Amino acid sequence: MLRVRVASRLGGFSLEVDLEAEDRSVLVLVGESGSGKTTLLRSLAGLLRSDAGMITLGDEVLFDGATGVMVPPESRAIGYVAQDYALFPHLSVFENVAFGLRASGVASGPLHERVDTALRRTGVLDLARRRPHELSGGQQQRVAIARAIVLEPRLLLLDEPLSALDLKTRQGIRGELRRLLAELPCVTVYVTHSPTEAMAFGQRIAVLENGRISQQGSRDDLMRHPRSAYVAAFLGVNFFRGAMVDARGPGEPRIATADGEFAIADPRQESDVALVVHPREIILSRERPTGSARNVFAGTVEEIVPEPPAGEHMRVLLATRPPLVAEVTKESTEALGLAPGQPVFASFKATGVAVIR
Amino acid sequence: MRVVLTAATTVLVAFLALPLVSLLLRISARQLLARLGDPVVLDALRLSLVTSVLATAIVVALGIPAAYVLATRAFRGKRVVEVLIDLPMVLPPTVAGFALLMAFGRMGLAGKALSALGITLPFTTAAVVIAQVFMAAPFFIAPTRAGFAGVDRRLLDAASTLRASEAFTFFRVMLPLAIPSMVAGMAMSAARALGEFGATITFAGNLPGTTQTMPLAVYVALQSDLDGAVVLSVLLLLMSFGLLLGLRSAPAGWFWTRAGAARPGR
Numbered sequence: 305m306l307r308v309r310v311a312s313r314l315g316g317f318s319l320e321v322d323l324e325a326e327d328r329s330v331l332v333l334v335g336e337s338g339s340g341k342t343t344l345l346r347s348l349a350g351l352l353r354s355d356a357g358m359i360t361l362g363d364e365v366l367f368d369g370a371t372g373v374m375v376p377p378e379s380r381a382i383g384y385v386a387q388d389y390a391l392f393p394h395l396s397v398f399e400n401v402a403f404g405l406r407a408s409g410v411a412s413g414p415l416h417e418r419v420d421t422a423l424r425r426t427g428v429l430d431l432a433r434r435r436p437h438e439l440s441g442g443q444q445q446r447v448a449i450a451r452a453i454v455l456e457p458r459l460l461l462l463d464e465p466l467s468a469l470d471l472k473t474r475q476g477i478r479g480e481l482r483r484l485l486a487e488l489p490c491v492t493v494y495v496t497h498s499p500t501e502a503m504a505f506g507q508r509i510a511v512l513e514n515g516r517i518s519q520q521g522s523r524d525d526l527m528r529h530p531r532s533a534y535v536a537a538f539l540g541v542n543f544f545r546g547a548m549v550d551a552r553g554p555g556e557p558r559i560a561t562a563d564g565e566f567a568i569a570d571p572r573q574e575s576d577v578a579l580v581v582h583p584r585e586i587i588l589s590r591e592r593p594t595g596s597a598r599n600v601f602a603g604t605v606e607e608i609v610p611e612p613p614a615g616e617h618m619r620v621l622l623a624t625r626p627p628l629v630a631e632v633t634k635e636s637t638e639a640l641g642l643a644p645g646q647p648v649f650a651s652f653k654a655t656g657v658a659v660i661r
Numbered sequence: 662m663r664v665v666l667t668a669a670t671t672v673l674v675a676f677l678a679l680p681l682v683s684l685l686l687r688i689s690a691r692q693l694l695a696r697l698g699d700p701v702v703l704d705a706l707r708l709s710l711v712t713s714v715l716a717t718a719i720v721v722a723l724g725i726p727a728a729y730v731l732a733t734r735a736f737r738g739k740r741v742v743e744v745l746i747d748l749p750m751v752l753p754p755t756v757a758g759f760a761l762l763m764a765f766g767r768m769g770l771a772g773k774a775l776s777a778l779g780i781t782l783p784f785t786t787a788a789v790v791i792a793q794v795f796m797a798a799p800f801f802i803a804p805t806r807a808g809f810a811g812v813d814r815r816l817l818d819a820a821s822t823l824r825a826s827e828a829f830t831f832f833r834v835m836l837p838l839a840i841p842s843m844v845a846g847m848a849m850s851a852a853r854a855l856g857e858f859g860a861t862i863t864f865a866g867n868l869p870g871t872t873q874t875m876p877l878a879v880y881v882a883l884q885s886d887l888d889g890a891v892v893l894s895v896l897l898l899l900m901s902f903g904l905l906l907g908l909r910s911a912p913a914g915w916f917w918t919r920a921g922a923a924r925p926g927r
Binding site for chain 1: 813821822833837
């Protein structure tokens with residue numbers, strides 16, 4: 305169990321973070337560059353000293369600003385995979401992975417066994433004698449992970465582990481990495497700027513905005529109840545703020561936003577509310593729909609983006625007012641012949657609009 | 662543009678090569694070999710080799726920790742220490758030799774204490790080594806320090822997250838990665854020690870067999886035996902040339918193979 309409550313000031317930037325992560329779980333820390341992800345990760349590793357707060361791992365205090373406790377990185381039971389992997393260029397793959405064991409004085413017999421096991425787990429055993437410069441990006445990434453997990457860390461820190469890879473390698477390695485991380489008994493903190501990776505890896509996701517955690521929760525929580533437009537945009541859901549239209553009149557309850565009105569299922573008492581329309585609730589059609597959908601918006605297709613990880617869905621960005629994102633199956637994209645610039649109708653039921661405070 | 666560059670470079674190279682070629686043309690290979698057995702030449706050659714190897718060893722042994730401290734630590738008065746270390750590079754060697762005499766001479770600051778112990782340094786072979794160390798140290802420390810400072814910060818971070826102590830990281834990461842720079846510095850300082858003249862003659866004197874190194878023997882031979890001077894000069898030239906050329910030809914990977922094979926001390 306990892307508990308973090310730290311505050312740091314670096315020049316004009318301030319980081320203030322409060323989060324927790326369980327053993328045997330992956331916490332994804334997602335945010336744009338400059339949001340403070342790497343700063344936070346380096347604080348967890350002990351490479352950076354926070355100004356105040358506390359970091360505990362299990363019952364061990366790694367950092368306590370009040371008492372001045374600061375466990376140096378080499379004394380923390382962590383594994384750290386840097387964004388560029390930072391493999392030692394002058395050492396073979398085997399020696400890179402053995403580095404931490406040698407530093408801890410592990411005897412030769414168990415050392416060979418543990419290095420081999422780690423290399424086998426990450427699928428690079430046959431590369432043991434190579435040098436880092438002879439490896440592809442994907443192979444380097446596996447070696448870096450083997451080097452971190454061979455020490456059986458209680459906290460594994462991954463800084464954008466896939467971002468240095470090309471798209472094709474990334475897709476291949478993502479599934480493997482996810483399976484590997486799921487088997488680890490430690491707390492894993494996974495930093496990324498990619499919403500796709502956040503969704504793929506995170507049981508829990510914490511969104512970092514300008515040095516603050518704007519929201520943390522399970523994947524579903526974030527999808528269903530994004531608490532800021534930033535989170536919604538990040539996760540690719542439709543998020544609007546609006547006000548209840550006077551509900552005493554006849555007809556269904558409605559909410560007015562700056563860009564138009566939405567029909568909702570149940571009236572709300574509060575006047576200021578937020579709306580979330582999940583992209584899968586939106587149905588696309590070439591003709592104006594005649595069915596029961598109460599919300600219909602006309603516009604054109606702006607862009608079609610395949611939705612990873614599996615790629616069986618397509619994310620369709622619509623130039624409607626308000627702008628909407630729909631998610632449809634690949635088959636229906638083809639059936640409808642969707643292409644950028646093409647006129648289209650987007651419709652969804654009143655029950656498809658989630659109203660949150 | 663290209664013409665100017667080519668012309669300037671050609672002029673410079675010709676200017677540097679002309680004296681060396683003139684020297685080589687003064688003597689045939691047979692004459693050179695014939696004079697090699699000459700006791701004056703032999704004594705000077707042996708003394709030069711022994712003292713410059715010793716001086717280089719001392720420079721390396723003391724220079725590595727100094728270069729490491731300068732590359733990794735910040736402390737008060739660091740700038741003064743840096744200047745002190747660099748100073749022999751620009752100081753006239755005779756001034757350096759005179760200063761050494763003031764320090765280690767019979768009446769000198771350290772010399773008094775040493776002579777109380779029965780140790781006299783000036784005009785001994787030890788004085789030759791001291792003069793060479795003094796003059797050659799900066800040529801090793803500067804590139805070695807740059808080599809340590811140039812080790813990628815991210816590798817050091819990686820090492821510390823892999824439970825490595827500072828000493829372990831030094832032997833396993835810093836040292837092997839700085840080896841190309843260290844070898845460059847070693848060759849430079851060995852060549853400097855080999856060619857050292859002014860500080861040696863001032864501090865150690867010019868005693869054949871004891872303190873008369875090759876550059877000193879060249880100077881003496883010039884007054885009486887021009888052929889002997891040529892032989893000694895050509896030998897010095899070939900040794901320095903070989904030292905620097907050998908250094909340039911070794912690829913970084915060769916050093917790493919060595920370093921990778923070596924086991925760090927605990």
